[in-house]
Amino acid sequence: MNIFEVQAKSIFVRSRLPDADYVANPYTGCQFGCLYCYATFTGRFVHQPREEWGKYVYVKTNAAELARAQLAKWPESRKGATIFLSSVTDPYQGIEKKYRLSRGILEALRDAAYYGKISILTKSPLILRDIELLRDLKADVGLTITTTDDRVSRFLEVTAPLVSRRLDTLRELNAQGVRTYAFIGPVLPHFRCQPELLDDLFRSIAETGTQDIYVEHIHLPTYVRGRLQPVLHGQPESVQALYRGAASPAHRAELEGMIDALVSKYHLRLRLGQAIYHEEWIKNSTSPADAR
Numbered sequence: 001m002n003i004f005e006v007q008a009k010s011i012f013v014r015s016r017l018p019d020a021d022y023v024a025n026p027y028t029g030c031q032f033g034c035l036y037c038y039a040t041f042t043g044r045f046v047h048q049p050r051e052e053w054g055k056y057v058y059v060k061t062n063a064a065e066l067a068r069a070q071l072a073k074w075p076e077s078r079k080g081a082t083i084f085l086s087s088v089t090d091p092y093q094g095i096e097k098k099y100r101l102s103r104g105i106l107e108a109l110r111d112a113a114y115y116g117k118i119s120i121l122t123k124s125p126l127i128l129r130d131i132e133l134l135r136d137l138k139a140d141v142g143l144t145i146t147t148t149d150d151r152v153s154r155f156l157e158v159t160a161p162l163v164s165r166r167l168d169t170l171r172e173l174n175a176q177g178v179r180t181y182a183f184i185g186p187v188l189p190h191f192r193c194q195p196e197l198l199d200d201l202f203r204s205i206a207e208t209g210t211q212d213i214y215v216e217h218i219h220l221p222t223y224v225r226g227r228l229q230p231v232l233h234g235q236p237e238s239v240q241a242l243y244r245g246a247a248s249p250a251h252r253a254e255l256e257g258m259i260d261a262l263v264s265k266y267h268l269r270l271r272l273g274q275a276i277y278h279e280e281w282i283k284n285s286t287s288p289a290d291a292r
Contacts, residue, residue: 001031001055003095004046008060011067011105012083018272020084020119024067026101027089028058032123032160035227036186038219039088050223054158057095064104071112082117083109090160092124106133121183123160125169134178142181142214143170146188147197148204155231156188167208174209181271182208185216189242190235192255199262206266213268215259217277218246252277 006028015023028046030039033054040053048056060066071079085091091102102120109118110133120127120134121142127134134141143166147153153163173180182205191198205213220228220243232240245251256275263270 001057004056004058005061006058007062008066010070011060011063012070015084015087017084017087018276019082020087021081021116022083023085023087024063024083024091024105025086025089026060026063026091026099026105027086027093027095028060029056030054030089031057031093031095032090033158034160035156035158035231036218036220036224038221038224040223042088057089057093059095059099060101061099063101064108067105067108068111071108071114079112079114080116082119083114085118085120090122090124091120092122092126094124094126096124096126103130103133106130106137106139110136123157123166125161125165128169128172131173131176131178134173135176138179140179140181141173142183143167144183144185145170145201145205146184146186148200149197152188156228167204170205170208170210180208180210181212181214182210183214183216185214185276186218187215187255187259187275189218189246189251189255190239192242192251192258193238195258198258199265202262202266202268206268211267211269212271213263214271215275217252217255217275219277220246 011024011026012022015021017023028042029048031054037053040050043050043053046058085102085105096102114137117140118137119140119142121144123144127141145163145166146156147163150162150164170180170182184201228243232243242251259275
């Protein structure tokens with residue numbers, strides 16, 4: 001893993017995400033190296049090829065100082081804006097233990113008496129370290145849950161914490177009174193022909209006490225397909241065909257029918273009212289300034 005320490009120009013960047021006004025990404029790159037991750041495009045802002053995804057992280061060492069400086073300049077009216085950590089990296093990946101940048105940003109928000117909504121998305125139990133800050137800020141904390149099978153998780157999410165640990169983290173956050181959500185993203189195409197696996201996924205989330213979910217369809221540009229190909233090799237042709245056709249409206253429509261039924265079955269709330277599939281949303285989830 002190559003770690004580079006850099007100085008950023010700003011940390012809160014305007015967002016085009018459907019339910020966030022600003023995003024904060026304290027790192028560029030991600031140690032977890034998930035095979036399906038669309039954020040590999042941020043490598044172009046730091047001159048890293050897509051093939052190196054998961055092998056480098058650029059650490060914005062001045063992230064906490066920038067957060068304090070920006071917040072000090074914001075008018076009172078802006079302190080009701082929604083801030084999201086993080087759109088193109090994991091704010092609690094392993095090096096957060098050393099650099100504590102996500103914690104530093106949260107501390108800056110707390111000290112500024114920030115009253116806008118703060119939403120965090122991670123795959124890491126490390127977020128439990130900051131539980132007192134999460135409660136102080138009334139933060140909305142999400143864990144990405146893509147499967148209930150740790151073997152599949154290890155194949156697709158490489159060095160990310162196993163999904164069983166993420167489910168335990170959701171359970172602990174709920175027990176500690178932190179508002180939570182699960183991010184089912186991406187919905188793996190093979191669930192369409194193995195509905196029992198999707199049912200198990202929704203049931204497992206509901207059993208943690210989490211009620212709110214986001215759902216995102218998989219985005220499979222050529223470079224992501226290339227990374228997934230070794231995993232799909234040897235799978236039944238029916239499964240491979242589902243991945244090839246994952247962008248089709250028919251595929252998404254059938255999955256969405258299954259999702260709606262499971263939302264009702266397990267008394268969950270689907271945020272945004274539908275599964276996310278919007279290529280422009282993906283392209284606009286960050287900017288060059290945000291990634292640097």
